[in-house]
Amino acid sequence: MLGLTRKDTTILLIVTVLALGAPFLLNPFPISSPLAQFNAGYPDLMQRFVIFGIFAIGFNILFGLTGYLSFGHAAFLGVGSYAGVWMFKLLGMNVIPAILASMIVAGLFSVLIGYISLRRSGIYFSILTLAFAQMSFSLAYSVLTPITGGETGLQLSLNDPRILGQSVTPDGNIPVPSLFGLEMGENTRLVISNWVFTFNVGYYFCAVILILAFYLSIRIFRSPFGLMLRAIKTNQTRLNYTGLNPKPYTLAAFVISGMYAGLAGGLMVAMDPLAGAERMFWTASGEVVLMAILGGAGTLIGPILGAGFIKYMENIVSKINETILHNWFAFLPDGLEDIVVSMVYPFIGKGWHLTLGILFMLVVIFLPGGLVEGGQRIGRIFRRKKKKETGDGSGATTVNPAE
Amino acid sequence: MGILEVKGVGKRFGGLQALGDVNLSVAERSVHAIIGPNGAGKSTLLNCLVGKLIPDTGSVLFDGQSVLGRSPHEINQMGISRVFQTPEIFGDLTVMENMMIPCFAKRDGAFEMNAIASVLSQRDIAAKAEEMLVEMNMADKRDMHASAMSRGDKRRLEIGMCLAQEPRLLLLDEPTAGMARADTNNTIDLLKQIQDERHITIAIIEHDMHVVFSLAERITVLAQGTPLVEDTPDNIKGHPKVREAYLGESTAAA
Ligand SMILES: Nc1ncnc2c1ncn2[C@@H]1O[C@H](COP(=O)(O)OP(=O)(O)O)[C@@H](O)[C@H]1O
Ligand SMILES: [Mg+2]
Numbered sequence: 343m344l345g346l347t348r349k350d351t352t353i354l355l356i357v358t359v360l361a362l363g364a365p366f367l368l369n370p371f372p373i374s375s376p377l378a379q380f381n382a383g384y385p386d387l388m389q390r391f392v393i394f395g396i397f398a399i400g401f402n403i404l405f406g407l408t409g410y411l412s413f414g415h416a417a418f419l420g421v422g423s424y425a426g427v428w429m430f431k432l433l434g435m436n437v438i439p440a441i442l443a444s445m446i447v448a449g450l451f452s453v454l455i456g457y458i459s460l461r462r463s464g465i466y467f468s469i470l471t472l473a474f475a476q477m478s479f480s481l482a483y484s485v486l487t488p489i490t491g492g493e494t495g496l497q498l499s500l501n502d503p504r505i506l507g508q509s510v511t512p513d514g515n516i517p518v519p520s521l522f523g524l525e526m527g528e529n530t531r532l533v534i535s536n537w538v539f540t541f542n543v544g545y546y547f548c549a550v551i552l553i554l555a556f557y558l559s560i561r562i563f564r565s566p567f568g569l570m571l572r573a574i575k576t577n578q579t580r581l582n583y584t585g586l587n588p589k590p591y592t593l594a595a596f597v598i599s600g601m602y603a604g605l606a607g608g609l610m611v612a613m614d615p616l617a618g619a620e621r622m623f624w625t626a627s628g629e630v631v632l633m634a635i636l637g638g639a640g641t642l643i644g645p646i647l648g649a650g651f652i653k654y655m656e657n658i659v660s661k662i663n664e665t666i667l668h669n670w671f672a673f674l675p676d677g678l679e680d681i682v683v684s685m686v687y688p689f690i691g692k693g694w695h696l697t698l699g700i701l702f703m704l705v706v707i708f709l710p711g712g713l714v715e716g717g718q719r720i721g722r723i724f725r726r727k728k729k730k731e732t733g734d735g736s737g738a739t740t741v742n743p744a745e
Numbered sequence: 746m747g748i749l750e751v752k753g754v755g756k757r758f759g760g761l762q763a764l765g766d767v768n769l770s771v772a773e774r775s776v777h778a779i780i781g782p783n784g785a786g787k788s789t790l791l792n793c794l795v796g797k798l799i800p801d802t803g804s805v806l807f808d809g810q811s812v813l814g815r816s817p818h819e820i821n822q823m824g825i826s827r828v829f830q831t832p833e834i835f836g837d838l839t840v841m842e843n844m845m846i847p848c849f850a851k852r853d854g855a856f857e858m859n860a861i862a863s864v865l866s867q868r869d870i871a872a873k874a875e876e877m878l879v880e881m882n883m884a885d886k887r888d889m890h891a892s893a894m895s896r897g898d899k900r901r902l903e904i905g906m907c908l909a910q911e912p913r914l915l916l917l918d919e920p921t922a923g924m925a926r927a928d929t930n931n932t933i934d935l936l937k938q939i940q941d942e943r944h945i946t947i948a949i950i951e952h953d954m955h956v957v958f959s960l961a962e963r964i965t966v967l968a969q970g971t972p973l974v975e976d977t978p979d980n981i982k983g984h985p986k987v988r989e990a991y992l993g994e995s996t997a998a999a
Contacts, residue, residue: 583821584910585818
């Protein structure tokens with residue numbers, strides 16, 4: 343289907359179902375239950391899942407396929423955000439031109455940074471990208487304040503021209519981002535007994551773009567271009583002595599992934615028209631590296647899983663506080679309860695970074711292929727059991743690169 | 746004039762004169778062997794031919810054109826393919842994918858920015874790669890990870906990948922080093938077959954005299970960075986200077 347193999351079609355369908363069904367899937371617990379705090383089906387959180395998913399998919403095209411580890415990808419996301427807000431200020435509140443501008447500006451910016459950084463490889467490449475991103479961050483705070491809004495960030499105002507729209511709504515407010523009149527912030531609620539499901543226009547807009555972006559990444563992975571990128575990761579020497587210059591390929595991958603980051607930045611401001619320089623800080627670049635590696639760099643679905651996982655921890659696990667813990671462990675005798683709570687507490691709430699760090703280390707050491715590899719191993723165990731039951735002993739193993 | 750003309754090539758690494766004053770002429774469609782003791786500068790000479798190193802002095806002409814100052818991929822596009830001392834293949838890719846890459850990289854080596862065109866030609870490329878695998882007797886390994894194969898199979902794949910480019914000159918750096926006898930004999934047969942069917946010029950560096958005397962039409966003996974003699978295999982075998990400098994220690998082994 344759509345030029346994909348059956349297996350890839352399945353993966354695309356899984357992502358589609360997850361994305362479109364998220365308001366249900368992420369809200370499994372009724373609001374009255376104490377587990378309701380683990381629900382993640384809120385529009386702004388779901389938007390973050392999807393937007394960072396797009397960011398990570400794009401990052402994976404560079405890092406997963408070519409092995410070039412960029413430590414400055416948040417710069418493209420930040421630049422995309424600024425470009426998007428400027429479109430809202432100058433042109434109008436339609437999200438389409440804003441997102442296109444985000445991608446184009448981030449693309450141009452990544453041509454420049456990629457061209458220079460790709461003169462080196464390995465750790466030097468990483469350091470160069472990091473340096474450029476930090477430079478962009480500092481510039482955004484200092485000399486570029488007229489463009490970036492400096493510390494307050496770039497905001498919409500009532501005086502913006504918006505030549506294709508209106509500067510001010512009839513009731514005197516700043517207009518909100520919309521898709522041809524359909525406002526991004528609009529919600530529809532569905533109440534089924536104790537469950538409340540929220541369907542948000544902005545979220546579905548992002549989800550559809552995620553599905554398209556994911557489809558494109560599958561096509562890139564399976565194309566001759568993708569093969570060339572994987573060849574670059576494996577052995578540049580052989581590629582050189584096969585008459586191919588790896589540079590243009592790597593640069594193309596860099597720019598494509600920069601445009602994905604720009605797209606993510608554009609979607610962020612389409613959901614909330616405010617752009618700040620902190621989006622370009624190096625921790626933001628590091629986060630997308632974690633997402634890709636945690637989920638499984640070089641796999642198709644891994645980065646999406648990694649993005650969802652990290653954003654879930656950041657927003658849900660971080661909210662568990664001491665009182666909640668005491669409630670959970672109330673069944674224990676008093677003394678023991680305090681001990682258990684004091685042992686668990688450092689790993690949750692504000693300590694979620696600690697848990698993330700430990701998980702990351704465990705994954706890198708025991709599951710170099712990330713969560714995807716974990717899933718494959720579990721799948722294999724089940725398949726082996728089935729085989730034993732049916733008495734089929736053929737242990738043929740085939741290789742599935744970049745699954 | 747030969748297809749490859751090396752004139753007065755010298756290369757120095759710090760205080761070490763790795764190549765002195767090398768002159769070499771390889772006739773078109775011949776098999777030319779370069780032998781010499783370890784550290785004689787054989788690999789260095791090859792590196793100077795393919796653009797990995799730039800010689801300090803001298804000139805290298807391929808088909809009348811200078812290769813000096815060109816990058817490795819440009820030299821490859823001129824029609825020179827190289828097999829390395831340790832096989833250089835795409836270890837993380839399957840055997841089939843390995844073979845597809847040289848098939849994409851046609852001799853003009855053009856970067857295919859037109860994604861649609863290259864997707865459309867993908868089927869032809871796959872067919873060509875498959876054909877090449879059959880010819881190399883590796884079709885049954887097509888879905889294997891290249892890094893999981895034996896040394897001999899890796900070498901065979903690497904040679905196949907070079908041939909898929911239809912080069913005019915094939916350079917081999919100790920293709921049988923570290924191989925079992927059976928793999929060595931397979932490689933000799935493969936190279937003979939290439940020579941018979943494809944009429945490619947082959948320049949081969951080799952330690953194993955059995956391989957050299959089974960294949961070469963001409964032999965250059967290199968010692969301490971300078972060619973000692975160049976002659977036919979029969980004359981080399983009996984050459985006193987060569988026996989003294991080199992063969993003395995290894996004829997027994999061969
Ligand atoms: N890149 C290099 N830097 C410094 N010395 C080198 C380099 N490459 C080779 N040499 C030295 O040059 C001499 C010739 O090496 P080489 O060409 O590899 O010999 P061989 O005939 O065994 O292939 C050796 O002494 C080696 O140590
Ligand atoms: Mg050598």
